[in-house]
Amino acid sequence: MNRKMKTKALVIMIGITTISSMIQTISAQQKQSKFSTEGWWKPAAPPFSPVVNEDNSITFRVKAPNAKEVILHFDEWDVLSKPMVKDELGVWTVTIEPVAPRLYQYLFEIDGVRTIDFTNPVVKSGTSIYGSVVEVHGVPPRYDELQNVQHGEVHIIRYTSTPLKKPREMYVYIPAVYRTEQNAAFPVLYLRHGGGDNESSWVKDGRAAVILDNLIASGKAKPMLVVMSNGLTDGSWAGGSTVEGMDILEEELLSDIIPVIEQNYRVAVNKEKRAIAGLSMGGGQAYVLGLRNIDKFSYIGQFSAGIIGDGKFSHEHYTPKIMDSTANINKQLRLLWISCGTKDPRYDGHVAFVENLRRQGVNCEFHSAAYGHEWEFWRQQLRDFMQRLFK
Numbered sequence: 001m002n003r004k005m006k007t008k009a010l011v012i013m014i015g016i017t018t019i020s021s022m023i024q025t026i027s028a029q030q031k032q033s034k035f036s037t038e039g040w041w042k043p044a045a046p047p048f049s050p051v052v053n054e055d056n057s058i059t060f061r062v063k064a065p066n067a068k069e070v071i072l073h074f075d076e077w078d079v080l081s082k083p084m085v086k087d088e089l090g091v092w093t094v095t096i097e098p099v100a101p102r103l104y105q106y107l108f109e110i111d112g113v114r115t116i117d118f119t120n121p122v123v124k125s126g127t128s129i130y131g132s133v134v135e136v137h138g139v140p141p142r143y144d145e146l147q148n149v150q151h152g153e154v155h156i157i158r159y160t161s162t163p164l165k166k167p168r169e170m171y172v173y174i175p176a177v178y179r180t181e182q183n184a185a186f187p188v189l190y191l192r193h194g195g196g197d198n199e200s201s202w203v204k205d206g207r208a209a210v211i212l213d214n215l216i217a218s219g220k221a222k223p224m225l226v227v228m229s230n231g232l233t234d235g236s237w238a239g240g241s242t243v244e245g246m247d248i249l250e251e252e253l254l255s256d257i258i259p260v261i262e263q264n265y266r267v268a269v270n271k272e273k274r275a276i277a278g279l280s281m282g283g284g285q286a287y288v289l290g291l292r293n294i295d296k297f298s299y300i301g302q303f304s305a306g307i308i309g310d311g312k313f314s315h316e317h318y319t320p321k322i323m324d325s326t327a328n329i330n331k332q333l334r335l336l337w338i339s340c341g342t343k344d345p346r347y348d349g350h351v352a353f354v355e356n357l358r359r360q361g362v363n364c365e366f367h368s369a370a371y372g373h374e375w376e377f378w379r380q381q382l383r384d385f386m387q388r389l390f391k
Contacts, residue, residue, distance in 0.1 A: 047119075048061055048119045049061040049062065049117055049119050049120060050106070050117065050120060050132075050134045052134065052135075052136055052137075053095070055098045056098040056099055056100075056101065056136050057095055057096060057097055057098045057099075058074075058095065058096050058099065058104075058134060058136070059093065059094070059095040060072050060074075060084070060093070060094055060095075060096075060106065060108075060117070061091055061092065061093050061119075062084070062091070062092050062108050062110070062117065062119075063089075063090055063091050063092075064086075064090065064092055064110050065086075065089070065090025066090075067086070067092065067110050067111050068111055069083070069110075069111055069112075070083070070084040070086070070092040070108060070109065070110050070111075071083055071084065071108070071109040072084055072094050072096070072106060072107075072108060072109075073106060073107045073108075073109060073114070074096060074104065074106045075104055075105065075106070076104070076105040076131075076372075076374045076375065076376075077343060077371065077372030077373065077374045078343070078372070080096065082094050082096060084108075099136055100136070101136045101137055101138035101139075101142055102135075102136060102138075102142065102144075102376055103133060103134075103135050103144075103207075103375065103376070104133070104134050104135075104136070105124050105130065105131040105132070105133055106131060106132055106133075106134060107131045107132065116129060116131060116132045117132040120132045120133075120134070122134075122135075124205055124375075125204075126193070126194075126196045126197035126198050126201050126205075127195075127196050127197065127198065127232070127235065128196070130196070143211060143214055143215075143379075143383055144207040144210055144211050144214075144379050144383070145210065146210055147213070147214050147217070149213055149214060149216075149217035149218075150176035150177075150213070150216075150217060151176060151209075151213050152173055152174050152175045152176045152178070152209060152212070152213055152216075153173075153174045154171055154172065154173050154174070154203055154209050155171070155172045155174060156169055156170075156171055156172075157169065157170050157171075157172055157260060157264075159256055159257070159260050160256070161252050161256055162251060162252065162255045162256050163248045163251045163252055163255075164233065164248065164252065168199075168229070168230055168252075169199055169229075169230065170199055170227055170228060170229035170230070170257060170260075171199050171200055171202070171203050171227075171228040172225060172226070172227050172228070172261070172265070173203070173208060173209045173212060173225060173226035173227075173228075174225060174265070175212070175213075175216055175223035175224065175225070176213070176216070176223075177216070177223045178223070178225075178266070181223075182266075184223075184266065185266055185267060185268040185269075185273070186223060186224055186225050186265070186266060186267050186268065186273075187222060187224045187225070187267070187268055187273035187274065187275070187389065187390040188224060188225045188226075188227060188261060188267050188268070188273065188274055188275070189224055189225070189226045189227070189275045189276070189277060189299075189386065189389065190227045190229070190253070190257070190258075190274070190275070190276045190277075190286075191208065191226050191227065191228050191276075191277055191278060191282075191382075192228075192229070192231045192276070192277070192278030192279075192281075192282030192283070192285050192286050193228065193230075193231055193278065193279065193281075193282045194278075194279045194280035194281050194282055194283075195232075195236075195237035195240060195241070195280055195281035195306075196237075197282075198230055198232070199228050199229055199230040200228075201228075202226075202228045202382075203228065205375050206279075206375060206378060206379055206382065207379055208226055208228070208382060209226075211379065211382060211383050211386070212224070212226065212386060215383065215386060215387060220387050221386045221387050221389070222389060222390040222391060224386075224389065224390060225261070225265060225267055227257065227261055229252075229253075229257050231249060231278070231281060231282050231285055233245045233248050233249065237281055237306070240281045240282075240285060241281055241284055241285075241306065241307050243317060243318060246285065246288050246289065246292075246318065249285055249289065250289050250292060250293075253289060254293070254296075258296075271294075271295060271296050271297055271298050271332075272298050272334075272390075273298075273390060274296060274297045274298065274299075275297060275298065275299035275300070275301070275389050275390070276289060276290045276297050276299070276300055276301070277299075277300065277301030277302070277303070277337070277382070277385060278301070278302065278303065278305075279303040279304055279378045279381075280303070280304050280305060280306060280373065281305070281306065283301075283302040283303045283304055283305035283308070284302070284305035284306065284307040284308060286300060286301060286302055287300060287302040287305060287308065287338075288318045288319055291315075291319045291322050291329070292319055292322070294322075294328070294329060294332035294333060295332065297333075298332070298333060298334045298335075299333070299334055299335045299337075299388075299389055299390075300333060300335070300336050300337065301335075301337040301339075301381070301382075301385045302337065302338050302339070303339050303340070303377070303378050303381045303382075304339065304340045304341065304344055304346055304350075304373055304377070304378070305346070306346060308338075308346070308349060308350060308353050309340060309344070309345070309346025309347070309348075309349035309350050309353075310346070310349055311348075311349040311352060311353075313353060323360060323362075326360050326361040326362045327361070329362055329363075330361070330362065330363045333363075335365070335388055335389075336362065336363065336364040336365065337364070337365050337367065337385050337388070338350065338353070338354055338357075338364055338365065338366050338367070339366065339367035339368060339377075339381050340368055341368065341369060341370070341371035341372050341373065341374070341377045342368050342369065342370050342371070343370060343371055343372040344371070344372050344373045344377075345373075346373070347368065350366070350368075351366075354366040367381065367384070
């Protein structure tokens with residue numbers, strides 16, 4: 001190829017490259033132009049559902065244009081069921097009468113199928129998702145609401161369960177003063193959850209950390225650590241409530257959980273500074289494991305336990321020989337706290353159980369209130385129980 005032809009070819013190649021580059025540039029500009037933030041610069045839209053109104057009434061909405069019937073089921077125990085009304089856009093709405101400040105659970109029933117409110121990210125969950133949650137704030141803030149006080153921390157600790165031979169988690173509340181009182185050895189409450197819950201439930205649904213922050217700030221409770229571990233052995237209520245399940249949980253508590261806490265935190269290592277409590281399934285665990293180990297715990301709190309409420313509980317079965325010396329129980333325990341809501345079907349069994357304990361000479365306190373088997377009762381019980389500890 002002569003020089004003239006080579007020069008011509010080079011010019012053509014340069015031209016093709018330039019055109020290709022221009023096409024790519026134009027293409028990139030066209031692609032970029034498809035994205036825009038137009039319309040982003042505006043205030044957030046008001047909440048769709050639920051909406052807590054100024055008078056503490058609550059408006060609920062759900063979009064279901066093809067539904068024939070939608071019902072709101074409101075609250076956890078004394079359930080209020082209200083039909084909802086559809087508008088021309090297919091949005092169903094209902095507003096309930098003003099309610100007292102606290103946490104509430106609710107569900108929608110759409111043509112016979114119950115569902116959570118998918119526009120509300122706050123749910124009650126444990127071993128499954130039970131419902132959506134709406135909070136009506138108190139003025140001033142309630143005992144279980146964030147207040148303008150020093151706040152502690154919640155640590156998630158992983159360990160290996162010796163009897164179950166698998167990794168587990170526990171939540172550990174650390175009071176704010178733990179950071180400043182470097183020479184203090186803090187007491188510990190081992191707090192157990194219910195059969196449908198998990199190790200996070202006392203923090204998320206029970207508001208344990210918030211409640212204790214507020215109590216400590218007001219001088220009503222001693223600064224303490226709260227250890228919340230998993231009380232299920234096989235995922236079932238039975239696994240956490242049978243004698244065999246209790247044996248496993250006792251070994252895990254004594255061999256794994258307490259040693260991990262006492263090796264990694266500045267805590268007291270004597271029975272005077274240890275307490276154990278729980279709700280429902282965990283209440284039964286706290287009662288049984290606490291009595292089995294009255295040389296290690298000075299306080300036991302039991303809230304609404306099923307194994308106690310069914311009227312068939314046997315100390316000889318669960319805690320052999322413990323009742324042979326009720327004087328020793330009274331000597332070892334500074335507080336035996338038993339409670340159940342009066343609307344809970346477990347209530348009559350608890351009344352009979354406490355009467356029997358007292359006939360045998362066991363010192364105990366029985367507490368009740370007009371609630372069912374529900375978190376509002378257990379939050380209040382925890383609040384009151386913690387005020388009695390380590391004083």
